[in-house]
Amino acid sequence: MSDHSFLDWPFFEDHHRELAQKLDVWASRELPAIIDAKGIHDNVDATCRALVAALGTGGWLRYCVPAEFGGVLESLDVRSLCLIRETLARHSGLADFAFAMQGLGSGAISMFGNAAQKAAYLPAVAAGQKIAAFALTEPDAGSDAAAMSTQLTRKGDHYLANGQKTFISNGGIADFYTLFAKTDAGVSAIIVDADTPGLEIAERIEVIAPHPLARLRFTDCAIPADNLLDEEGRGFKVALSTLDVFRTTVGAAALGFSRRALEEALDYARGRAMFGATLSDLPIAQSLLAEMALDVDASALLIYRSAWTKDVKGARVTREAAMAKLFATDQAQSVIDKAVQLLGGLGVTKGQKVEELYREVRALRIYEGASEVQKIVIARQLLQGN
Numbered sequence: 140m141s142d143h144s145f146l147d148w149p150f151f152e153d154h155h156r157e158l159a160q161k162l163d164v165w166a167s168r169e170l171p172a173i174i175d176a177k178g179i180h181d182n183v184d185a186t187c188r189a190l191v192a193a194l195g196t197g198g199w200l201r202y203c204v205p206a207e208f209g210g211v212l213e214s215l216d217v218r219s220l221c222l223i224r225e226t227l228a229r230h231s232g233l234a235d236f237a238f239a240m241q242g243l244g245s246g247a248i249s250m251f252g253n254a255a256q257k258a259a260y261l262p263a264v265a266a267g268q269k270i271a272a273f274a275l276t277e278p279d280a281g282s283d284a285a286a287m288s289t290q291l292t293r294k295g296d297h298y299l300a301n302g303q304k305t306f307i308s309n310g311g312i313a314d315f316y317t318l319f320a321k322t323d324a325g326v327s328a329i330i331v332d333a334d335t336p337g338l339e340i341a342e343r344i345e346v347i348a349p350h351p352l353a354r355l356r357f358t359d360c361a362i363p364a365d366n367l368l369d370e371e372g373r374g375f376k377v378a379l380s381t382l383d384v385f386r387t388t389v390g391a392a393a394l395g396f397s398r399r400a401l402e403e404a405l406d407y408a409r410g411r412a413m414f415g416a417t418l419s420d421l422p423i424a425q426s427l428l429a430e431m432a433l434d435v436d437a438s439a440l441l442i443y444r445s446a447w448t449k450d451v452k453g454a455r456v457t458r459e460a461a462m463a464k465l466f467a468t469d470q471a472q473s474v475i476d477k478a479v480q481l482l483g484g485l486g487v488t489k490g491q492k493v494e495e496l497y498r499e500v501r502a503l504r505i506y507e508g509a510s511e512v513q514k515i516v517i518a519r520q521l522l523q524g525n
């Protein structure tokens with residue numbers, strides 16, 4: 140059981156404290172069986188599907204959608220999303236991934252969908268019955284999303300999509316994708332069902348921490364015009380508003396990983412006998428543990444400052460979210476590296492939690508805006524006086 144004392148911070152309300160504690164108990168009880176039974180490396184798709192179903196049955200995915208369409212709270216609450224990601228990440232990177240993608244993949248529908256679109260997708264997302272995905276990145280347009288070339292061409296009551304999207308999480312297992320592509324009026328956002336003819340999985344991509352990930356190809360893929368989110372040309376606003384909610388949660392996932400690394404390192408250092416004492420008695424080891432704890436708390440402060448500002452002030456949190464994501468993901472890498480170091484040879488042994496964390500954390504400094512991009516965002520905000 141983790142130290143929950145940070146929940147006493149003034150950022151939270153009682154329902155947040157209850158949520159984090161209940162989810163921790165649920166995750167301890169439910170997740171090991173799903174992950175052990177399926178064997179992540181052998182069958183990442185089946186494990187992910189089972190995780191989405193379990194998160195749906197447990198009621199946790201209801202935090203990904205507004206109350207009117209099966210959710211718990213009136214609108215997306217960043218503190219709840221962060222607490223859920225942090226807690227799940229402490230237990231399992233893949234469980235966090237399964238939760239996060241339900242939110243990111245359907246977030247644009249929650250925020251910009253019309254009533255029919257919301258009714259068609261959100262209750263099923265909340266129940267874990269439809270798997271969601273977010274398709275923005277292209278082979279030649281990652282950090283520079285404006286360079287995208289996938290086209291949406293209006294033909295009567297349909298749009299024809301042509302182009303490719305890559306590094307799409309849940310690619311291959313998703314039931315629908317929120318697709319960003321170019322129309323005459325500029326980038327637009329549209330919902331694409333995975334079984335739409337003309338949409339194919341061009342390639343499955345394997346990464347250092349197994350997740351369902353794919354490159355998608357669209358060839359004259361006819362998507363009903365009714366699936367357009369908001370208006371033509373508003374796609375970047377849709378994408379940026381969605382990321383404004385979810386970027387802070389990436390920091391929260393990193394925080395969950397670093398809290399777990401600290402717990403593992405503390406346990407090991409206390410029990411490892413050496414030089415007539417234990418590792419935890421050695422001043423240099425204590426210095427590492429102190430630095431890890433400092434990074435964990437500083438990350439948590441930045442994350443929940445950003446989440447609180449979004450939820451309570453209702454403000455754009457471009458600077459706060461970029462700071463939280465940048466700091467928490469960079470520091471998580473450092474915290475986990477120190478945990479690996481403290482465990483010595485065991486730290487790099489397959490099957491050890493810290494070895495898994497070392498692989499899990501790496502992509503977080505790249506996706507939803509690489510660390511370098513976050514620095515540019517922060518500097519721009521500063522120079523604009525924000």
Ligand SMILES: Cc1cc2nc3c(=O)[nH]c(=O)nc-3n(C[C@H](O)[C@H](O)[C@H](O)COP(=O)(O)OP(=O)(O)OC[C@H]3O[C@@H](n4cnc5c(N)ncnc54)[C@H](O)[C@@H]3O)c2cc1C
Pocket residue numbers: 272273274275276278280281282283305306307308309346350352502505506507508509510511512515
């Ligand atoms: C595991 C994983 C899951 C992902 N899931 C999704 C998903 O679900 N949906 C989706 O749309 N995308 C997804 N992505 C894609 C991700 O968002 C992109 O990888 C990311 O935006 C970076 O784009 P890129 O890989 O093309 O790198 P590039 O844009 O080619 O950048 C390469 C590197 O250049 C540096 N860089 C970038 N900009 C600057 C700058 N201005 N100044 C200096 N240096 C810079 C950074 O270090 C960056 O990592 C995922 C990626 C990964 C690894």
